[in-house]
Amino acid sequence: QVQLVESGGGVVQPGRSLRLSCAASGFIFSNFAMHWVRQAPGKGLEWVAVILFDGSNKYYAESVKDRFTISRDNSQNTLYLEMNNLRAEDTAVYYCARSLSGWLHDAFEIWGQGTMVTVSS
Amino acid sequence: IQLTQSPSFLSASIGDRVTITCRASQDIRSDLAWYQQKPGKAPKLLIYAASTLQSDVPSRFSGSGSGTEFTLTISSLQPEDFATYSCLQVFSSLCTFGQGTKLEIK
Numbered sequence: 001q002v003q004l005v006e007s008g009g010g011v012v013q014p015g016r017s018l019r020l021s022c023a024a025s026g027f028i029f030s031n032f033a034m035h036w037v038r039q040a041p042g043k044g045l046e047w048v049a050v051i052l053f054d055g056s057n058k059y060y061a062e063s064v065k066d067r068f069t070i071s072r073d074n075s076q077n078t079l080y081l082e083m084n085n086l087r088a089e090d091t092a093v094y095y096c097a098r099s100l101s102g103w104l105h106d107a108f109e110i111w112g113q114g115t116m117v118t119v120s121s
Numbered sequence: 122i123q124l125t126q127s128p129s130f131l132s133a134s135i136g137d138r139v140t141i142t143c144r145a146s147q148d149i150r151s152d153l154a155w156y157q158q159k160p161g162k163a164p165k166l167l168i169y170a171a172s173t174l175q176s177d178v179p180s181r182f183s184g185s186g187s188g189t190e191f192t193l194t195i196s197s198l199q200p201e202d203f204a205t206y207s208c209l210q211v212f213s214s215l216c217t218f219g220q221g222t223k224l225e226i227k
Contacts, residue, residue: 035216037164045156045164045207047216059214095163105211107154107169114163 002026002110004096009115012086022079022096022112030054030074033099035108036081038092038117048094049081053102064090086119093117122146122210126219132227137198141222143191143208152212155184155193158221159204167206168193198224 008020022034036048049060049070058070069082079096093116097108123146133139143153151171156164166175168184171191181196195202203226208219 037218044221045158045209045218047209047218050214050216061215100169104214105152107166107209107211108164109166109169109175111163111165 002098004098004110004112006094006096006112006115009094009117011118011120013121014087014119016086017082017084018086018117020081020083020094020096020115020117022081024077024079024098027098027110029072029077031102033102033104033106034070034072034079035097035099036068036070036079037095037097037108037111038090039095039114040089040092043092046092050099050104051079052104057104059104083117086117088119091117091119122149122213122215122217124208124210124217124219126206126208126222129220129222131222131224133198133224134227135198135200139195139198139224141193141206141224143186143193143219145189145191145210145212148188149210149212151187152210153184153186153191154209154211155182156207156209157202157204158207164207200226 005023035050051070071080093114095114096112098110100106125144153171155168158164172184207221
């Protein structure tokens with residue numbers, strides 16, 4: 001069935017880096033734009049980044065721009081989020097989500113179960 | 122683009138009709154979606170393009186609006202509907218969510 005599975009979360013010290021992965025299955029991964037969304041404990045949802053179906057364009061929330069990098073490997077059906085210079089305020093559950101299409105301006109249809117990232121010394 | 126949901130908290134009873142509003146800081150056409158989220162779970166898409174019901178979502182859910190004002194209506198609350206609801210704008214390349222509305226049992 002259609003599925004997204006995140007991995008790579010954990011506890012990391014401020015200023016360090018972490019890479020999240022999202023393994024896709026059950027659909028043609030290369031046809032769809034992909035997003036990262038996060039949710040701090042007890043807070044609302046925050047969009048983080050998007051990458052188009054072919055990786056040609058990427059966009060980031062201001063809060064993570066220049067620190068986070070979204071990428072994808074369509075041959076491996078995998079989405080990534082490289083997070084550098086992590087801050088305490090980056091502590092959250094990170095979800096990957098599949099768009100309704102390969103482009104922007106479409107809702108996020110399929111979500112993973114999330115992976116927790118805790119930034120703490 | 123900022124999205125402001127109202128109310129932030131809503132207390133209602135089984136069978137009630139409830140409406141949640143999402144206001145955008147600028148015109149976003151119909152590029153708005155609604156999500157339901159239960160504790161410890163990923164969000165679930167209910168409505169996209171402001172008023173299109175996602176497949177397998179019960180017909181008691183409906184969405185309306187365009188431009189800057191949008192509503193999510195649940196026509197007759199069921200026990201499984203008590204959750205947090207969030208709107209999402211996808212008009213901009215930089216998407217944003219509303220702050221969420223927590224729907225609780227009265």
